Amino acid sequence: MFTSVLVANRGEIARRVIRTARRMGLRTVAVYSSADAELPYVREADEAVPIGPAAPAASYLDMDAVLAAARRTGAQAVHPGYGFLAESATFARRVLGAGLTWVGPPPAAIESMGEKVNARNLMAEAGVPVAGGTRQPVTEVAAALDAARALGYPLMVKAVAGGGGIGMSVVHDEGGMRSAFGTARTRAERFFGNPGILLERYLEHARHVEVQIVGLPDGRVLALGERDCSVQRRHQKVAEETPSTGVKPELRQRMVAAAVRAGQAVGYRNLGTVECLVDPVAQDFVFLEMNTRLQVEHPITELVTGIDLVEQQLLLAGGQPVTIEAAAGASGVPAGGHALELRVYAEDPRRFLPSPGTIRAWEEPRGEGVRVDAGYEAGSVVTQYYDPLLAKLCTWGADRSEALARARHAVAAFVIEGPRTNLPFHAELLAHPDFVSGTYDTGLVARMRATP
């Protein structure tokens, strides 16, 4: 097993990985851009290396700079967190090529899942249900219109190499396709360096539910239950919970089985997540995509299983026996109360527009069943260069109503002054009848904002 690990990330996830790695006795190395020198994760690592200016392309996405930092500090392993280089097969190969341990799945698995059209085709071959969609990437509007005629509207337009909701939109007719396609292609090229577009049948009133999987060294794939991520704005997740209130046991079993098949089909190792769209009325689902890394919302799975997923990632990468098997249980569905994650973003709570700034006051809520994974503290500067995630406020309860009650108290007790935050939105969400009853779908936030 390696004895040191470099965390190629920033903010809350760098801090969270460093915490577990240090607990395991590993020497930790942080990397940081000039904008992040004062953040807690830089201080909490055993060593910290500056890797460039604020712009991500010149620091956190600069593979040479990250690898040079690993060399300089003698780090033996690289944990990529999520985002940045986490789903770059090229980076994973370069880490391995430098003789270091990559804390993640094999590069080939990252590659086969990284392109959405290819991933869907692979999944369909493996017997995992997929929604109707294009079997080739589309790059011209004429081809998009033809494909749309055959598939039928509404359709989701997505960058094949995309992520984070960027460049995604729903189109309902030919006019919508004409205007959305060009924008999607431009963004796909700009953000992901690949103009290819996937058109996929859009399921209205669906829920977004994902299954946590773990690929073991002997090729077996285990599942650790699901997370419901239907509370979204701009196709980005804002709140998650487990278990999902829209998935009945019979559907859960089918989804878990499909997620395991999906992992096996690509020779998956380490932690991954299979995202699905669920029709809660029909109790049916289709595969959306697979994320070949640690997920932002992994803490809620940790809260209901008692497993430290980052520890398991590090143990798996180091070739050590893992303790995950017993917890996964025979059915692949762990049971242990209910957990909720609220993403605290630096954004105004009505229009969800970014709000960078200096944090003047920061007081985290505490108490039984409350966990806060934060990237910032009082005095930190939240810059415009990175995503708006300030902290993940998670609560656990013996049942859903206890988790919700704890979340309401925790939201009220969380003090952040400086940047505007979406804490008032979370207070609203936790009081919304559809959320409270558990009968919501991915349209919930839009509906909350449509009725003033």
Add this chain to the structure above:
Amino acid sequence: MSDEVVAEMVANVWKVVVAMGDRVDDGDTLVILESMKMEIPVVTESAGTVAELRVAEGDVVQEGDVIAVIE
């Protein structure tokens, strides 16, 4: 009559869409800002001519900074 169009938040100027002297209508996009991985179009709420354009692509604007003046 002149109207100042200001930045609503700290952001990088990603794209300048109009040029000095351009005629613009209410709702036209003047520049596109980028902040926290989001593109934010800055639109004018009045019609007229772009009399001043105080930002260039790659600039950083602070909340309240004047981006353009429409006359």
